Amino acid sequence: MxxxxxxxxxxxxxxxxxxxxxxxxxxxxxxxxxxxxxxxxxxxxxxxxxxxxxxxxxxxxxxxxxxxxxxxxxxxxxxxxxxxxxxxxxxxxxxxxxxxxxxxxxxxxxxxxxxxxxxxxxxxxxxxxxxxxxxxxxxxxxxxxxxxxKVDLESLLLDELPELVEAHIAASDPRETYHTLHPHPALSPVPLPSSPDVITGQRKNEAAYRRLLVQGVLAVLLPTEDLENGCLRALVGEILAEMVLGNGVGGRVCEGWVLWESITKVADSLRGEITGLGGPDDQREGPIESHPPISTESAIIRSHAIHGGSVTDFFWRVLQYGYMAFSVLRFLAVEFATTLSSLPRSRDPSHPSSCRAVELSQSPLITAGTPPKSPTGKRPILSMKIWSCVSRLLSLNVIMPWLKGMIALIQWGAISGPGRVGDTDGILDRFLSCAFHMHVLQKPALLTSSLRLARTSLFPSNSSPPPPRPMPDPLEMAEIKQRCTRSILALIPAPITQSYLRSDSEKELEGAVAEILEIFGDAYCNKHLIYGIVDLVVLRLMPELADERPSVLLKRRIGDEG
Structure with a gap:
């Protein structure tokens, strides 16, 4: 956003x-x-x-x-x-x-x-x-x-959405367990392959949920004269409920192999921008050999050959690291100077003071829940869910528990320790908030590039979309997953992956990343995450739906005709 x-x-x-x-x-x-x-x-x-x-x-x-x-x-x-x-x-x-x-x-x-x-x-x-x-x-x-x-994008992107992802990571094993911990009316009851009646009932509930959601959105957004047109309302509602939410968001998007392909495209795009080899338009879909495997041992040998023990190499390496350190210090100095001249988060009129403290479980539209916001002020950025979400995604508590404990201690010290620099409106909190707004929210180029990437993916060469791709077989899914794994590893410098996963074996590195990607392997569990994100964004943009049903909003705008 x-x-x-x-x-x-x-x-x-x-x-x-x-x-x-x-x-x-x-x-x-x-x-x-x-x-x-x-x-x-x-x-x-x-x-x-x-x-x-x-x-x-x-x-x-x-x-x-x-x-x-x-x-x-x-x-x-x-x-x-x-x-x-x-x-x-x-x-x-x-x-x-x-x-x-x-x-x-x-x-x-x-x-x-x-x-x-x-x-x-x-x-x-x-x-x-x-x-x-x-x-x-x-x-x-x-x-x-x-x-x-009017939406607190800071809390939405750094706290509420990461909380949904973290819940998905923590409870994405059995379907029964996931649905029990994070129930959703559209996904009840849990479909069982041995019970066709249960599957049919769940699909009916999901269709009813989509229609109810679309009716609420149309009752808020459509102009009154268009809302009074019953044919137009029914046509647009059917298109959004079935084609967009049903076949698109709740269908293909929730499939694990689709998410893996999307991650691959994003990783290739980022790698092209970092290396200067071109953006997503230069990437071509092809067999898995188009993404050459990572040879960690050969990379280490080449590194030793290039960076030998000569005095010249040592001199240039010192200059390189010195320039990097100078760039980082200069960046921090500029950011802190900007932070000191900016208003505190709680008094900045350009930032919403706080998100609406509404429990999603109290909404008549949906029943996904998130903790309410504090009515007294904003939550410190260091205590938002983005950090625990990343920690759980990377399995820090399993791979490097000492690092997680150290980070948690530093986090606590910044928020509650001397000076409370990480508490709300503290110098570190204002620094993080200012950097997030300057480099993420106030850069339309990010949204423009995302829209361009989405358009080129859906409509290659600005032509009609390709025919629907059939469901890949298990072997093809394994290839898609492996291609995604290699794209991620190609994006991360080899020394980081080696030190984090404590392995130089290419097979072990790919296996560790593939294990993380398996979080998105179940389509039914993915639906909980996708529908939860849709619910949260809709309620933040249209808080009226948290207080009144779509039928009430519709009658209020067009009278008893709805």
């Missing part, structure tokens, strides 16, 4: 597709407007760009103009050529960041071309339907951004 400021967005010229004036996502109605008829819908010529250029911003901007803006009267010049005016001047803003809007409109353009124009263009050349879809999407995205500003 990225914090975006509307004031920083450049002004946008009015266009045919500019959204009608609507209130923010509240329970108030907004006036209806009509749109003037547009010229006939032209056939969109699908041109496949080279793989190296298809994912660039220039290529996706050209696709957006051809697909979503070609009918606008001011899109072409006197010679009939497509104008190169910025996208923000042609389409309504989705967020306060033009770079993020470009990536989001890339998704919309591909989806419209592949799934809407394919049948809508055969019915009528009218543009009103597509324009209304874009306006509704723009209204919802801007409403979500406004709600995002």
């Amino acid at each position: 990225i914090e975006l400021e509307i004031a920083d967005a450049p002004p946008r010229a009015p266009t045919v597709l500019q959204p009608r004036p609507k209130a923010a996502a509240t329970l108030n109605a907004s006036p209806k407007t009509t749109v003037a008829p547009a010229p006939p819908l032209p056939r969109v010529a699908v041109r496949t760009a080279p793989v190296s250029d298809a994912t660039s911003d220039k290529a996706i901007a050209s696709l957006i103009r051809r697909t979503l803006c070609s009918h606008l009267p001011h899109i072409s010049d006197e010679k009939g050529r497509i104008s190169t005016r910025p996208i923000e001047e042609l389409l309504p803003p989705l967020t306060s960041s033009n770079d993020v809007d470009l990536q989001l409109y890339g998704f919309i353009a591909i989806i419209m071309r592949e799934f809407v124009y394919a049948w809508y263009g055969k019915i009528t050349p009218d543009h009103l339907f597509v324009e209304e879809i874009i306006k509704i999407i723009a209204h919802c995205t801007r409403a979500l951004e406004q709600r995002l500003r």
